[in-house]
Amino acid sequence: MxxxxxxxxxxxxxxxxxxxxxxxxxxxxxxxxxxxxxxxxxxxxxxxxxxxxxxxxxxxxxxxxxxxxxxxxxxxxxxxxxxxxxxxxxxxxxxxxxxxxxxxxxxxxxxxxxxxxxxxxxxxxxxxxxxxxxxxxxxxxxxxxxxxxxxxxxxxxxxxxxxxxxxxxxxxxxxxxxxxxxxxxxxxxxxxxxxxxxxxxxxxxxxxxxxxxxxxxxxxxxxxxxxxxxxxxxxxxxxxxxxxxxxxxxxxxxxxxxxxxxxxxNMINIRLLYTCPYLISQAVGNHNRTFIPRDPKLTVGVDVTFSPTALTFTSCCTKYSKPSRTFKLNPLGDASVDSWDVRSDATPVPDFMALGFYNQMKNFTGKTFTLLCVDPDVPRSTAGTQERPLLHWMVVNIPEGRVAEGYTAQSYRGPRPPDAAHYYYFLLYEQTDTVNTSETGNYTTPPNSRFLFDISSFVSDNSLRLVGVNWFVAEPDEYTRYTSAASGGNVTSLCAGQPNFDTPCPISGSTKWQLTLTQIFILNLLCIFLFGI
Incomplete structure (x- = not known):
């Protein structure tokens, strides 16, 4: 210089x-x-x-x-x-x-x-x-x-x-x-x-x-x-x-x-250029994740849309009703989401856009992709680590960006963070060859599970190149406590400190009063029968 x-x-x-x-x-x-x-x-x-x-x-x-x-x-x-x-x-x-x-x-x-x-x-x-x-x-x-x-x-x-x-x-x-x-x-x-x-x-x-x-x-x-x-x-x-x-x-x-x-x-509005992956590259490069380069050169925008249906459930003695809605992830703003909005049955719908001139934004002719979703913030080392995250989704051999036509090696599973806020990354890789679908299960421990996904070896062995990233942040909430309890978790431990929680769950005042009257009526009948009074 x-x-x-x-x-x-x-x-x-x-x-x-x-x-x-x-x-x-x-x-x-x-x-x-x-x-x-x-x-x-x-x-x-x-x-x-x-x-x-x-x-x-x-x-x-x-x-x-x-x-x-x-x-x-x-x-x-x-x-x-x-x-x-x-x-x-x-x-x-x-x-x-x-x-x-x-x-x-x-x-x-x-x-x-x-x-x-x-x-x-x-x-x-x-x-x-x-x-x-x-x-x-x-x-x-x-x-x-x-x-x-x-x-x-x-x-x-x-x-x-x-x-x-x-x-x-x-x-x-x-x-x-x-x-x-x-x-x-x-x-x-x-x-x-x-x-x-x-x-x-x-x-x-x-x-x-x-x-x-x-x-x-x-x-x-x-x-x-x-x-x-x-x-x-x-x-x-x-x-x-x-x-x-x-x-x-x-x-x-x-x-x-x-x-x-x-x-x-403005360049998007006048249909000239699409360059949002540059912003994603800058943002995610600071996340300090082993599977994301420090200075990533992303070339594809990955929009992820969820459309959860209406949902009613009871968690920690409180009843919740959640409406249906459709929304896109917003990693550049507040990436936080409610876990019920990204639950397992609210299957995400990805959409890819190529960096460059607007009229070429959907041109993926001849290209094949792999899409992963991982959680690197798992607290139990037997389930996942920073280097070997928990696998939430895997679709390989996606032809020209059409995810529905790819091979789903692991279906999408929504978040269930047990301890604190977790980041969930959608990672899009461009393939150089067809991924052998019979071997995708060999990169987890145990095989064909979601645990300890060896993402580094998977990417290296298949010569994959990271081209797009999206993410959301989820933390423990009423829905994660509900799903954990439904899966056999300790309800007392899961719901400790939650308002209205008791063991067993308290009943409403009106129900209590109705039950008390019933009990009094039965006692009166017993007295009449036994003592003739």
Missing amino acids: DRAMYQIQVLQVAVLFGCISAVITSPCSQANLNSDLSSCLSSIVTSSKDKNLFWFGTQYFIRCPNPWASLDCFNYHPYRADSLISRVFGPGYSLNETLVTKYLNVTFETGTGTYSGCGNEWTVTESRRLELDPTLATVYKPWSVRKRPTMTWEANQSELYTIIVYDAGSLINHGLIINIPGNDVNSAEIFKDYHGPMKSTPTPNVYSFLLFKQSGRIQLSEEWRKLLADSMAQYNMTDAVEYLNLTGPVGMNWMRVTMDPYAMQ
Whole structure:
């Protein structure tokens, strides 16, 4: 790693943890802007020409030796290393550094709100102010920068300016504001209003804010109106600057933006991309489970739907009635479920979606899968351990994602945690060959049971690759106590501390009174018969 990149990363850590000292400061901090603007502008120019700084630079060839291997490697220019300047203006462009004389302040107000994304509701309760600093490696999320920012710079009100907001990675026009009098954006012609990034893959992308000085008022031809209105920027940026007769850029700023559920859901809504497995990968990679890699590269979304029927049962002397309903697991939100909703007879229905372009989301042509459900939190080592979990479900040789056509080696069994909250994982593996169904029972102890499932050997022996994960959390509740008692468990122990529990179960006051009257009536008859009274 070169010295400049190291300093940027150190500075980023300092910013994130609020530990910036007098020694390590941004050259574009407010104090430095007031005292040494030239150092800030020089740093911006240097960074804009650095081919090692952004994902489309020299690091791209290391990270993506095959440009088509993943969605996160997609690159319009996969065989050249770009700086920000060469990416925006072309590899032959030479930046006139002497023109960069203004610092373009870009400030976002994040706002608050709630949005849906990848099956979960996300709520932002605190609004923040974000001031972009291009000399820092701070990474933002699309939700935070979705609204048009405040953009200011030092200018004479008799001058006219243009701002172009440009996605340097995907070559998309994110905003064009022309005929700005001085720095009064509100009085300008907003030809194409700012629209925020919809970054839905992990590697941070770069969105640039470019300030140009106009030679006079711009009047667009019909041809250029059509070209500039196209978000996909079907034109050469150098040609656009020349046509508009712009000088500059005279100021630059940019931001790095990575994925979030807000952008992912927007890509789903417009039927362009499906990338939710990236979020699942990030979340489950922190679970510290032996059968899940620390940095999983999941490529399939696994939706799991339950439709339990209505249920009435008595547990620990209390009668419960549960309604029927249909719901999907929500591992990214509150993964907790009630055990009666995921009981054994509420057979789960999985649905698979491939990471990538939306129109290919259901394309599993030629692929075969194995689906497992395991509980690694079993308290008894004779039933399961972290390394050899309890097996709750196994379906192998699933053709092209159609679970109903696979071979069910073990039927689904609902949770019955006896001690505390347990995690139950649905694990989807892609097969390289047909799994021998006569051998699936050999991976439990004893064979053909659910206990001590040797998941590591099963995956290794069958050359399986983990491609999708879902999960829920269940804990002891009235239904698990009911099923445990029905299976011969010690009712007194299971129900200890539960309200209304007694041995035997108490009866209602009215029933008690009716029984007492009956007993009195019988006693009276006995007295009459025996003593004639």
